[in-house]
Amino acid sequence: MLTLEKNSLSEEIEELVSLYGENRGSLLEILGAIEKKYGYISEFAQQEVARLLNIHPVEVYSFISFFSFLHSKPQGRNMVRMCKTIACNMKGADNISAVIEKELGIKFGETTKNRRVTLEYTNCLGMCDCAPAMLVNGKIYTNLDVEKAIKIINELK
Amino acid sequence: MSTSAVNPKKRTGPVIFSEYNSGDGIKKAFSLKREDILFELKESKLKGRGGAGFPTSSKWMLTAAASSDKKFLICNADEGEPGTFKDRVLLQEYPELVFDGMVIGGYTIGAKYGIVYLRGEYEYIYESLQFYLQSMRKRNFLGNNILGSNFSFDIKIHLGAGAYVCGEETALIESLEGERGEPRNRPPYPVNTGYMGYPTVVNNVETLAAVPHIVCKSGKWFKKFGTDKSTGSKLFSVSGDCNKPGVYELPWGITIRELLNIVEAENTKAVQVGGASGICIPKSGFDRKLGYEDAATGGSVIVFNEKRNMLQVLKNFMEFFVEESCGQCTPCRIGNVKLLEGVEKIEKGNYTFSYINTLKELGNTMKVASKCGLGQSSPNSFISILENFKDEIFKSNGANNDRVG
Ligand SMILES: Cc1cc2nc3c(=O)[nH]c(=O)nc-3n(C[C@H](O)[C@H](O)[C@H](O)COP(=O)(O)O)c2cc1C
Ligand code: SF4
Ligand code: FES
Numbered sequence: 001m002l003t004l005e006k007n008s009l010s011e012e013i014e015e016l017v018s019l020y021g022e023n024r025g026s027l028l029e030i031l032g033a034i035e036k037k038y039g040y041i042s043e044f045a046q047q048e049v050a051r052l053l054n055i056h057p058v059e060v061y062s063f064i065s066f067f068s069f070l071h072s073k074p075q076g077r078n079m080v081r082m083c084k085t086i087a088c089n090m091k092g093a094d095n096i097s098a099v100i101e102k103e104l105g106i107k108f109g110e111t112t113k114n115r116r117v118t119l120e121y122t123n124c125l126g127m128c129d130c131a132p133a134m135l136v137n138g139k140i141y142t143n144l145d146v147e148k149a150i151k152i153i154n155e156l157k
Numbered sequence: 158m159s160t161s162a163v164n165p166k167k168r169t170g171p172v173i174f175s176e177y178n179s180g181d182g183i184k185k186a187f188s189l190k191r192e193d194i195l196f197e198l199k200e201s202k203l204k205g206r207g208g209a210g211f212p213t214s215s216k217w218m219l220t221a222a223a224s225s226d227k228k229f230l231i232c233n234a235d236e237g238e239p240g241t242f243k244d245r246v247l248l249q250e251y252p253e254l255v256f257d258g259m260v261i262g263g264y265t266i267g268a269k270y271g272i273v274y275l276r277g278e279y280e281y282i283y284e285s286l287q288f289y290l291q292s293m294r295k296r297n298f299l300g301n302n303i304l305g306s307n308f309s310f311d312i313k314i315h316l317g318a319g320a321y322v323c324g325e326e327t328a329l330i331e332s333l334e335g336e337r338g339e340p341r342n343r344p345p346y347p348v349n350t351g352y353m354g355y356p357t358v359v360n361n362v363e364t365l366a367a368v369p370h371i372v373c374k375s376g377k378w379f380k381k382f383g384t385d386k387s388t389g390s391k392l393f394s395v396s397g398d399c400n401k402p403g404v405y406e407l408p409w410g411i412t413i414r415e416l417l418n419i420v421e422a423e424n425t426k427a428v429q430v431g432g433a434s435g436i437c438i439p440k441s442g443f444d445r446k447l448g449y450e451d452a453a454t455g456g457s458v459i460v461f462n463e464k465r466n467m468l469q470v471l472k473n474f475m476e477f478f479v480e481e482s483c484g485q486c487t488p489c490r491i492g493n494v495k496l497l498e499g500v501e502k503i504e505k506g507n508y509t510f511s512y513i514n515t516l517k518e519l520g521n522t523m524k525v526a527s528k529c530g531l532g533q534s535s536p537n538s539f540i541s542i543l544e545n546f547k548d549e550i551f552k553s554n555g556a557n558n559d560r561v562g
Contacts, residue, residue, distance in 0.1 A: 025335050026335065027335030028317075029315065035318075063337055086239055087459060090397055123239065123321060123477055126242040128459070138280045139281055
């Protein structure tokens with residue numbers, strides 16, 4: 001990372017810390033905000049958060065590793081989270097997932113080479129009455145079939 | 158009692174979906190003494206809708222009685238139990254019930270701060286909730302000196318980050334404090350030592366949504382519905398093999414068969430009551446009643462028809478628990494992996510019956526030795542599915558059942 005980028009990231013994190021509070025209780029909100037903007041929380045960002053909250057960087061890392069929606073490695077520009085829990089599974093989610101994998105040439109848990117899409121499985125999204133369901137960049141899509149899912153994925157920039 | 162089509166205010170039901178005007182519960186509460194509210198709540202016999210079924214009035218009384226300069230009220234909107242989606246419907250279509258319930262709760266227990274812990278998966282409703290809170294502030298239903306009283310209360314929304322176990326109240330509090338979402342030992346209970354060490358009430362979204370109705374219409378009115386041990390109504394989230402999946406408000410005590418008729422389920426073989434943590438009930442149990450005293454559920458009802466392979470259903474549940482266990486205690490961390498392994502061996506016909514019995518014993522050990530509700534309840538589906546569907550499971554997967562896996 002360039003020094004300039006580092007400086008601006010530091011400033012951003014300082015702003016987040018003053019917004020949410022300079023204490024450990026703000027960790028979820030601060031990390032959530034960084035993840036939302038950058039798609040992950042870099043090592044440098046982790047160190048900055050730790051420094052400003054006066055905790056050890058390992059604790060920040062450990063926190064991140066606990067939550068499936070927080071990442072310490074860069075992700076694709078678009079995050080696709082496919083529900084694989086029972087109600088969606090019963091309505092053919094596994095078949096849709098297989099077709100998506102084929103279309104993108106990657107497996108769930110992976111990111112396309114051009115960083116366009118990351119595929120992740122997730123558990124019940126609370127949309128079981130309109131299964132199958134998936135989240136794309138936080139937006140919910142329901143009553144999926146293969147055609148609909150592929151169209152959504154292929155339209156991602 | 159309609160399905161999930163977004164059609165706000167078109168739902169009807171005996172309690173939660175009955176007539177209510179935003180703010181009425183708050184106004185009524187302010188005309189009452191705190192003890193009067195606690196009395197009505199006790200009279201209603203309302204129990205927690207988040208799964209554990211603890212009497213709400215006891216929880217509130219304990220926190221009200223605790224002396225502390227700060228107290229908190231947390232609305233648990235982490236809704237992660239597979240097959241549950243009624244809290245989402247409440248937050249999207251009836252935010253006035255949930256938030257008015259929180260204000261009344263804050264007033265009753267003497268808390269100034271309310272927190273909604275909204276699961277990260279529901280981020281797409283975050284903005285509309287913020288908008289609603291803002292409108293409440295404008296009308297002085299939130300903020301300083303609400304409606305000219307000397308009571309001040311405000312609500313913040315925190316987003317979770319994709320961890321089922323954070324729905325467990327002490328794990329939820331841990332994560333709000335910037336720690337990994339690992340459940341705490343109890344006691345102490347949150348009512349005494351909760352968020353940041355202060356007395357804290359944690360209630361499910363639906364529990365809070367019942368409160369304004371009880372305050373406006375009385376505890377006596379509330380308990381007219383349901384049964385003696387399970388008063389009031391319940392929001393059931395129905396999914397799986399039926400023609401009309403969705404959220405239904407029905408009185409507690411309704412039988413599984415009656416519910417199946419309402420949702421137009423045909424050729425039903427089994428019903429999973431209470432989500433992955435719940436139990437799987439076969440046809441012979443369809444006259445059982447939904448309620449705390451019989452088949453309890455936080456709302457999740459998943460229907461399976463004759464064509465479903467129950468071993469695959471069980472495998473899906475066990476994969477869920479292996480992924481969602483926080484790994485803090487051994488019975489749950491290792492136990493769920495062993496149970497999943499068992500399912501995979503049955504799938505391959507690679508088992509003996511003594512091995513299956515050992516696994517069931519392991520399940521029973523997990524129920525008593527696990528630290529939190531996750532590991533205590535994850536063996537439920539394993540045991541009930543293998544027990545209730547043993548013919549189907551062992552006949553179709555019995556190819557090599559003389560070999561030990
Ligand atoms: C693994 C696990 C997950 C839970 N998830 C939720 C949840 O998503 N929502 C909820 O209200 N309660 C959940 N609970 C129950 C809470 O610990 C707690 O009992 C409940 O929020 C109390 O509210 P109530 O008394 O209004 O039901 C969960 C419990 C466990 C063990
Ligand atoms: S029972 Fe499971 S989820 Fe609960 S504390 Fe133990 S390991 Fe964690
Ligand atoms: S099982 Fe997929 S949304 Fe509930």
